[in-house]
Amino acid sequence: MTTLQKANEVERALISIVGEANILCPAPEAYAIDDRRPSFVVLPETSEEVAAVLRLAHAQDLAVVPMGSGRRLSFGNLPERVDILLSTRRMNRILEYEPADLTASLEAGCPLETFNRVALPYRQWLPFDPPDADRATVGGIAAADDFGPLRHGYGRPRDAIIGLEVAQADGTRIRAGGRVVKNVTGYDLNKLFVGSFGTLGIITRVNFKLRPLPEAEATLLFLDAAWETLASGAREILQSELLPAALLLANEAAMSPLGHGQKALLVRFLETAPAVAYQVERAKALAHSLSLELIELENEASRATWEKLSRLHRLIPTDLRLRLSVLPAHTVEALHTSERALSEWLDLPYLLAQPGTGIVHIGGKLGIESEADLPQVGHSITDLRTTWATRRGQVIVEHAPPKLKRHVDVWGDVGSSLPLMQALKRAFDPKRILSPGRFVAGL
Amino acid sequence: MASWIAELKEIVGSEDVITDPEQLLVYECDGLSIHKHLPSAVVFPESAEEVANVVKVLWRHRVPFLARGAGTGLSGGAVAVEGGVILELARMNRILEIDYENQLAVVEPGVINLMLTRAVADAGYFYAPDPSSQMACTLGGNVAENAGGPHCLKYGMTVHHILGLDVVLPDGEIVTLGGHGTDAIGYDLLGLFIGSEGTFGIATKITVRLTRRPQAVKTLLADFLSVEDASRAVSAIIAAGILPSALEMMDRATIEAVEASVYAAGLPTDAAAVLLIEVDGLAASVEYDAGRIFEICRANGARQILVARDEGERARLWAGRKGAFGALGRISPDLMVQDAVIPRSKLPEVLPEIYRIAARYGLRMANVFHAGDGNLHPNICFDGRNPDEVQRVKEACREIMELCVRVGGSLTGEHGVGLDKIAYMPLVFTEDDLEAMARVRAVFDPEGLCNPGKVLPVRRCRAF
Numbered sequence: 001m002t003t004l005q006k007a008n009e010v011e012r013a014l015i016s017i018v019g020e021a022n023i024l025c026p027a028p029e030a031y032a033i034d035d036r037r038p039s040f041v042v043l044p045e046t047s048e049e050v051a052a053v054l055r056l057a058h059a060q061d062l063a064v065v066p067m068g069s070g071r072r073l074s075f076g077n078l079p080e081r082v083d084i085l086l087s088t089r090r091m092n093r094i095l096e097y098e099p100a101d102l103t104a105s106l107e108a109g110c111p112l113e114t115f116n117r118v119a120l121p122y123r124q125w126l127p128f129d130p131p132d133a134d135r136a137t138v139g140g141i142a143a144a145d146d147f148g149p150l151r152h153g154y155g156r157p158r159d160a161i162i163g164l165e166v167a168q169a170d171g172t173r174i175r176a177g178g179r180v181v182k183n184v185t186g187y188d189l190n191k192l193f194v195g196s197f198g199t200l201g202i203i204t205r206v207n208f209k210l211r212p213l214p215e216a217e218a219t220l221l222f223l224d225a226a227w228e229t230l231a232s233g234a235r236e237i238l239q240s241e242l243l244p245a246a247l248l249l250a251n252e253a254a255m256s257p258l259g260h261g262q263k264a265l266l267v268r269f270l271e272t273a274p275a276v277a278y279q280v281e282r283a284k285a286l287a288h289s290l291s292l293e294l295i296e297l298e299n300e301a302s303r304a305t306w307e308k309l310s311r312l313h314r315l316i317p318t319d320l321r322l323r324l325s326v327l328p329a330h331t332v333e334a335l336h337t338s339e340r341a342l343s344e345w346l347d348l349p350y351l352l353a354q355p356g357t358g359i360v361h362i363g364g365k366l367g368i369e370s371e372a373d374l375p376q377v378g379h380s381i382t383d384l385r386t387t388w389a390t391r392r393g394q395v396i397v398e399h400a401p402p403k404l405k406r407h408v409d410v411w412g413d414v415g416s417s418l419p420l421m422q423a424l425k426r427a428f429d430p431k432r433i434l435s436p437g438r439f440v441a442g443l
Numbered sequence: 444m445a446s447w448i449a450e451l452k453e454i455v456g457s458e459d460v461i462t463d464p465e466q467l468l469v470y471e472c473d474g475l476s477i478h479k480h481l482p483s484a485v486v487f488p489e490s491a492e493e494v495a496n497v498v499k500v501l502w503r504h505r506v507p508f509l510a511r512g513a514g515t516g517l518s519g520g521a522v523a524v525e526g527g528v529i530l531e532l533a534r535m536n537r538i539l540e541i542d543y544e545n546q547l548a549v550v551e552p553g554v555i556n557l558m559l560t561r562a563v564a565d566a567g568y569f570y571a572p573d574p575s576s577q578m579a580c581t582l583g584g585n586v587a588e589n590a591g592g593p594h595c596l597k598y599g600m601t602v603h604h605i606l607g608l609d610v611v612l613p614d615g616e617i618v619t620l621g622g623h624g625t626d627a628i629g630y631d632l633l634g635l636f637i638g639s640e641g642t643f644g645i646a647t648k649i650t651v652r653l654t655r656r657p658q659a660v661k662t663l664l665a666d667f668l669s670v671e672d673a674s675r676a677v678s679a680i681i682a683a684g685i686l687p688s689a690l691e692m693m694d695r696a697t698i699e700a701v702e703a704s705v706y707a708a709g710l711p712t713d714a715a716a717v718l719l720i721e722v723d724g725l726a727a728s729v730e731y732d733a734g735r736i737f738e739i740c741r742a743n744g745a746r747q748i749l750v751a752r753d754e755g756e757r758a759r760l761w762a763g764r765k766g767a768f769g770a771l772g773r774i775s776p777d778l779m780v781q782d783a784v785i786p787r788s789k790l791p792e793v794l795p796e797i798y799r800i801a802a803r804y805g806l807r808m809a810n811v812f813h814a815g816d817g818n819l820h821p822n823i824c825f826d827g828r829n830p831d832e833v834q835r836v837k838e839a840c841r842e843i844m845e846l847c848v849r850v851g852g853s854l855t856g857e858h859g860v861g862l863d864k865i866a867y868m869p870l871v872f873t874e875d876d877l878e879a880m881a882r883v884r885a886v887f888d889p890e891g892l893c894n895p896g897k898v899l900p901v902r903r904c905r906a907f
Contacts, residue, residue, distance in 0.1 A: 099682065100678055100681070100682050100787070100788035101786040101817075123684050145631075155603065159599065159603050168879070173875070174873070174875050174876045174879045175872070175873070175876055176879075178851075178852075178853045178871065180784040180785065180786055180817055180851070180852055180856070181784075181787075181816055181817065182591060182595065182600065182813070182816040182817070182857065183855070183856060184588065184591075184855050184856065184857060184858070184859055184860075185853045185854045185860060185871055185872075186871075186872060186876075186880050186898060186899070187635065187639055187898070188602070188634060188635060188637075189635075189879060189880065189883065190634075191602075191631040191634030191635045192630060192631065192635050192883065195630070195631050200630075212685070212686060239655075241655075241658035241725060242725075243724060271728055272727070272731050272732065274730075274731050275725045275727045275731070277727070278725060278726075278727040279725065325622065325625040325626035326625055327545045327624050328544070328545050328546070328624075329544040329545050358624075358625055392622065392623055392624055392625050394622075394625065394626065394628055396628060411628050412628060414628055414629045415618075415619055415627075416616075416617070416619050417618045417627075417632050418629070420612075420618065420632055420886060421632070424630060424883070424886050427882045427883070427885070427886050428879075440629040441629075
């Protein structure tokens, strides 16, 4: 069979699964993964259709990459091959929502915002604020275990996911976990799939435990010129009785879209009204004792600030974004070392750091003269990684131009558990058809 | 004597290998005495290296093995069902590092849960997951079972408090899972390992998250004249958007047993059920939430609501709750502590049905459980010497499991599948689901030597 004949045969088979209207061929530019365009974009409507597409791909040895809204499509190493891009956009239903149990079962393509709007009258929510939260789907959040500053108070999505439905590489569908908030029945395969970036199976349904929506919120901005002063404010808060939902250090570039020209410590309180009021007063006194300038934002203004921060990389030009994870006590040092290591290559870099969890986000525009400088940028990132590796820290490239990815592994070293990960990949995707090459160590 | 016994003695010293059948009797069961199997030997390693070396010998000789902590498990998880070797880790009980700035501690698996909290209490910290057996159970066992406890409602299970693990795999290799305080990259092997019931390997070093003590705590005891009213109060509290740190229910049979024991906490013995409710956090919200809970309990028929006035009263109420299983143990020769989960809103519907099932089988039933999570513990008092009664216990348990699964629940909320619930696994999982689990197990333990016969049905026979 010629290549063309095979392509025609695959197309016919895909049409029989999802219908002609739900296939894009050739794939529009917007669906390129790095610089590679898939042969087909398919938009199944049900998990049965997802499974059928995978059965076909498995039989024909076609590479499949799943996507939600596509906001994280650039996260990962250069793909080895992409034949089918599988979009969950049409799988966007709320399948079950039991307000009395604080649980919900959602199709993977359901936007986070859609669900939170539906849950609002019940005073419940999914407390996630990953980058581009306004576009995120719950399946994408699960596949990337994608978090933002609310991780400080609410943990990662991983901690709120109680069940999954997954279409495996060969098209067999399985369920993990369930719909109850506490469950240790069998192995917790939720953990296997959450954060596996579509390399072990395609998540078609996610069950969450929800949180009550806080009664009130406020955000305090502590402003100062020095990281150290702001960090000592953060340390005092962390060692006090206060319970911020988010605690974030932001540099001048990060603060400028918010209309401020100084470094800041942002503290978000989400609680009962009396507890928010109490914490605001306590934090004000703290700011005063450290002689820090302070701005107080209530309810809507507070929410808007964090929404803006979630879109920060769209508000200022970025084409390189990194994430460091260090011990919380090393957060400020991580800010300094990454500033030093990258400022040569990054124009207008923004820095966001969670002093409570040790997560640091860096983004900026690559300012290089020519492509000949790319290996140097790759070295800088690798050096930063090496510096932190000895101190339990790690550096992930969340977004980079494809030409830079040729010079740097976006994930870094996995450590002693790599053989287990490789064996899991072999066990769940023996033909390597799911997002091949994109995850750690080229899995 | 098998040649490998001599090899084990060389590793840990001959006095630290038990093979005498009388001494082995101590290790024939865990907290669930219905399943008994004698191990072929028990060894007492004192370091990760010794664990790894012992495991390497057993791997080479294809001898099955399992780790055991305090043996407080309640699913038959720490029982040598195939007569293998038990690695008793109680001696690996050192706290290796406490780091308040990063809010973590590094411990060996034999450290007792409550001892860790005691070690960090003066600095204003605690270790959040608190199983009822926390005075005895070990953190290694907690990791193996993904243990829960009354305060999991707010604070989460063991898996939410473990940052990293060093693990001896079934072939004796030592690997690090998770990040020891920072995020790890790649698949979440840490999350996968926690709760794998000792079938993926043996944790030898555990990095845990420490939690700051809340500013304020308030403990309430509300009593009800019907279990249904108490159940409705539970649902109403959750539906009101309040997240108590604990929301526990004890029924009359439990109350009577507690009050007749050394754990007597002054519970009203004429109540049909009591709710033990705790809220913690900032003083401002604790006061506020306690007030709302008071109103909700009243509106749902609470007869009397007590608020613990001081730490002493609070401790006494909790001693009554955590001692309930022990107190029930006095009533009959044996106690089946069951463990199932249902959606919280189904409590008013499911509880009466559980009592009906027990009555139908002529069994004495006591319920004491984590109501806020929907995590039931229907406990059956019985006499293991009476084969007919044992049979009725088994049949009643199966009906209860079927009932819980039918309303959208699951088989176990914190005790694990172990040996006890393998037969029920097909109630919640398809053949394909179980096959996927078996594939994961084979990745960690291709020879099937590590705690065989647990969690999943055995698929092949082994000769040894």
